[in-house]
Amino acid sequence: MINTFAKFTFRSLAKHKVYAGINLVGLAVGMAGAIVLFQLVKYHLSVDSYHAHADRTYRVVVDLHLEDGSVEQERGSAYVLHETLKKEFSYVRDAAYLARKELTIRVDHQGTSRKFLKKEHLAFTNPDFFKIFDYKWISGSASAMGAPNQVVVTERYARKYFGNDNAMGKVIRANSRENLVIAGIVADYPDQTDFKQDIFVSLPTLKKIVPEYGYEDWGWIDGGRETFVTLRSPEDKAAFEAQMPAFAKKYYGADGKVFHYHLQDLPDVHFNIAYGGKIKYNTIIVLATVGILLILIACFNFINLSTAQAFKRSKEVGVRKVLGVSQAQVFWLFIQETAVLTFTAGAISLVLAWLFAPMLSQWLGLNVRIDILRDPQLLDFCAALLLFVVTLAGVYPAFVISRFNPVKAMKGLLKENNRSFFSVRKGLVVTQFSISFVLIAVSTLIILQSEFLKNKDLGMDKDLILHLNLPETETSKLTALRNELSALPEVTDLSFFRSAPSVQTSGGGTIKFENRDWEKFVARSRAADDHFVKTYGLKLVAGRVPVHSDTLSELLINRKMVRALGLKSPEAALDRRLHVGDAGKTGTIVGVLSDFNNGDLYTGIEPTIVFADQSRYRWAGVKLNHVNASTINRIGAVWQKQFPENVFEYSFYDEEIAKFYQREELATRLTTTFALLSVCLSCLGLFGLAIFAIEQRTKEIGVRKVLGASVAGITAMLSMDFLKLVLVAIVIASPVAWYFMHRWLQDFAYRIDIHWGIFAWAGFLAAGIALLTVGFQSVRAALVNPVKSLKSE
Template sequence: MLRNYFRIAWRNLVKNKVYSAINMTGLGIGMAGAIIIFQLVSYHLGVDKHHRQADKIFRMVVDLHLEDGSVEHEKGSAFPLHTALRKEFANVSHTAYLAQRELTLSIEEANNSRKFFEKSSAAFTDSEFFKIFDYQFIAGNATVLNLPGQAVLTERYAKKYFGKSNPMGRLIRINNAENVTVAGVIKDFPEHTDFKKDIFVSLPTLKKLIPEYGYEDWGWIDSNRETYVSLRSEEDREALEQQLIAFAKKIHGADSNVFHYHLQPLSDVHFNMHYGGKIKYYTIIMLATVGLLLILIACFNFINITTAQSLKRSKEVGIRKVLGVSQWQVFWLFIHEAALFTGISFILAILLSKLLMPMISNWLEINLDINVFADFQLLAFSLALLIFVVCAAGIYPAFVISNFNPVRAIKGLAVANDRGTFSVRKSLVVVQFSISFVLIAVSMVIILQSRYLKNKDLGLNKELILHVGLPDTGTTKIAALSNEIPRIKEVASISFFRNPPSSQTGNGGSIKFENRDWEKFVARSRSADNHYVATYGLKLIAGRNPIQSDTLHELLINNKLVKALGLKSLHEALNKRLVVGDMDNKTGVIVGVLSDFNNADLYSNIEPTVIYASKKHYRSAGIKLQNLSASTIPDIMKVWQKHFPEYVFQYSFYDEEIAGFYKREELASNLTSMFALLSVFLSCLGLFGLALFSIEQRTKEIGIRKVLGASIASITTLLSMDFLRLVGIAIIIASPVSYYFMKKWLQDFAFRIDIEWWIFAVSALLAVAIACLTVGYQSIKAALANPVQTLR
């Protein structure tokens, strides 16, 4: 019986090649989109779930409640926190401090010295980290990280540094200052983790490498230094949260109302954007929804085309019933037909998803693959997807067709008067184009916002500025770079600083203006020399540029700070004293006011800012270029390496750094555009199939109209209007829905585009134009046909 069902289904597939191709292509594309989205969603939901005690692991975060009512969320923590938690709370099982830092590593070999710059692969920690998180040691053990001068490498980095030779006991020199011995090797971390560290250096080594770090300062909070805890049980979380209130009072005294400590579950670290998460839960939900919608559009196509074709097969069904075939048997015949289509489409979907996945993985900078039989989760999803598609796409058409009255079916009247089927078909077309319109409109807003972020005037110059690292802030070396680099013909100026004007990292603290009390707001700070303004094109609107100094003496402030201080004019701020909290309460004199510039990314508003000299805090040099030639960077590198021969020369362009702030938006733009195109293509496939069938049914009517004098334009309009009317209804329904999603997505940005009426108009025109092209081709072709041949 089953064999017979599939043989009949195969005959029907071969007989109706065009409709079969439309159905299989639509289902294949829909399932491919669903498979890709499933891999993306499962990757993000599975991040760091491989740790056995994941539900008991938390990161200590702190919310800073400022006097002006604002709250700053910090994922970092002060150094003494991890030891204090371990000593004072019985419900804490283990605590670990993880400090990320850029390092230059040197491997000394016979007659050869190899250097590596590690931007984000290195971290300092102790053995407690490996008691909280699951890592498998191949050689050595975690206890070595409690001693100074020790390091643990992953397998891949052991090979990177030492090739096939045994790495154990080998020496690595850090920043040309401290030697560490490789005392352990661990297996490489899995892909689905946020702890992408390959070098773990012992925490006592950090104290030797950076003795001036605030090891006892509870107010020194750095976002690159995090504290993790594991609790004895999940139920201890609430109790510990309550105990942390008294703990904050004990540590911070009168300032305890500022510091609010919280336990952030490990499962929340990847998704919470307040604390530096990678992706929002909302985005995951949206991705899953889009995947479901793609499948539904593909199923709607199958339903529409299959039920539309049912008139052609009505006599076949009628004869089967007359010959004694039951309604249930007819139903299962068409279910098997849907299963055959789905099975072939699934093979197409796997091929298509394998083709697209490398491109998407490149966008996301993660390594994802489609391997159904090697991935149990994907295999289970694929089987569930197959069953769902067969049921969703097959049950309704099978029910409609198997329910035909045999007498009416043989006479060819089974579907002609079936208005219910026709209304369902129209509803499905409306739903398809509503989904496509929403995706088109939302994609347009994301693209426009991404373009706005890239092109917005930040109040500074970001073009042709080269950033290079500054390993040593010795006076002689800075003076040498200041003299030698500007001699390169393409260089206009050079400035030394801790952070560039617009940066996602920065310092800040309280300030005191003249004899007033400490202000209730926080002012952001930038440590920079007196060439900072010229190099970055900042606009001085009052006063003058500071004189050259190695420490805080003269200050620049921005216009936002003048307003925050409540001063009536810019000149009221000049020559006044300002105490800067994050510079150990040092006092400087305000000598200039700058026009406002975006001191952070465009998610945040412009904040009050102070700029002052502090040579010991400089970390980078910004080199303004007049133009860029093939020899510019090599010439700069030659000068730099002359003064820092022990380090690896690293550079980046400032405009690329700023573009990197909005990588998420670029990714969202790429993904939504791709899925919008897929949904539009699927909708057009369905519309094409329906238009083709409708025109086939009206061939003689078209011939008669032409004989009676109807023009090609009138016939084309007649054939197209039924479908365009449905598209128009879809646009009306989808417009408020798309507005909601646009507004929801844009609310994260302090600086954003307005949702203008023309966005909906352009989206509507695109949808109508696509529908016209889809239906119009078949309509014009039918209108141009010879009426004599069509009437025959």
């Protein structure tokens, strides 16, 4: 019996090659998209979940509730916090401090000396970090991290620095200042982690390398320095947070009401953008939903084509039933056909996903792998996916076909009673194109918003500015660097500063204006020299640029600050005294700048102060009139002359700003890609239905041509039935698309309007593609000789 069924299955598929091919391609593409999205969603949901104590590990974050009613969310914490929490709370089992800092590492090995500038891959921490997070120790132990000048490296960095030699006990030098002894080697971290450090320097060493940091200051909060704790039980979280108001009052006094400490779950560290997360949890839901929608569209195509073919195969079913084949056997015969197609499509989908994975990996900066033999979760997903597709795509058409009355089927009378089935097909087509319309509209909006962010005037110049790091701020070195770089013909200006305009990290604090009390708002600080305004093209609306100074004496403020202080005009701020809280000094306001963005365009303009403080300078901004490879080489030679023990690295300011919007670039690529996939799948199904509809009306087309109908008239007649369904889909999907677009735009302080042109474009694109798909078949049918059409039945 099984062999007989198998023969019938393959003969049937061979006989209906076009429909089988359309279903095969549709299912393969839909499942490939779902597999890739599954791997992406799985990666993000599994980040740092492998740690043994992940369910009771938290990052201690603080929300600053300011008097003006605003709330600033800080992921960083004071240095003293981790030690204090462990001492005062019995249910805090382990407390770790992780401080990220850029260091130049020099490695002397086998007669050669190499230097490396380490940024994201280096951090300072204490022994508890390795109790909270799981690392496999190859050599050494975490206890060494309690002593100064100790370092732990990963296996790959041990090989990178010392080849096949044993790295234990070897010495590396940090910032040409401190020798660090390798006291431990740990296995390389897995892909699914946000802690991508390869060099762990013992925490006591931080005080030697950065002695000026406020180690005992509870108000010194830095986003690059975080506190993690492991509680003895997850149930202790509520008790911990209930004691935080009293804790804040104890250490901050009257300001305790400002500092609202709470615990952030470890998974939320990855998803919470407000605290520096990598991706929104809502984005994961959207990606999972898109994967499901792709499968549904592919299944809808299968159902549509299968039910459409049902009436062509009605005589075949009638003959089988007359010969004694039961309804159940007919049902399982058609389920078997679906299974064969689905499993074949599944194999093709794995190949397509495997081919697409490298491109996705490049987009995301992740290692997205498609390896079903080594990934049991992917294997389980593929098995469940195949079962789901066979069930959803196969059951309804098999049920419809197996219930055919054999007498009516033999006589061809079933064609008169197909209205309900056709209504189902129309509903599925409308659903498919509704999904496609929403994806097209949303992806169009994301593209437009991304372009808007890239091209928006930030209130300053970002082109042809080269950023160089400053390892030291000694006056003689900065003076020599300025003089030699300014002598280059390509250099038009140069500024030293703590952070450039419009970057995501900036200091700030409260201020006192004249004899007033502390203001209720926070002002952002920009430590920069007197060339800052000219180098970045900032616009003075009143006053002048401060005179050269190594420390705070004269100040610049922006228009936003003028309004925040309640002053009537920029001129009213000139020659007034302002005390800057985070600098601890008072200066005179000598100029007012036009507003410019301190950060990315997710946030608005903030009150800003610009003042000199040479001890804070970390960067040089070099304004160029043109740039080429030789320019960079000459600038590098000058820089290396002043800082011979350090690694020369540079970046272009406009590229730094562009990195702020990588999430939007990624969203653009993903939504555009999967929107096109959904449209292609929908049109594939529409193409098959068009073929079927035209075959059913071959004789009618012949009669119409004999009676004088034109090719254009017949094409319009055949296309209009399908175009109406697409137009209905556009009407239904427009409110849904508007809702998702409106929600997505809420994250931006600066955003475009949702105008009718987006809907018109999405509708035109969806309808146009559908019209081309159906129109192609319609034109072919209209051009057929009517004599041949009339002989077809």
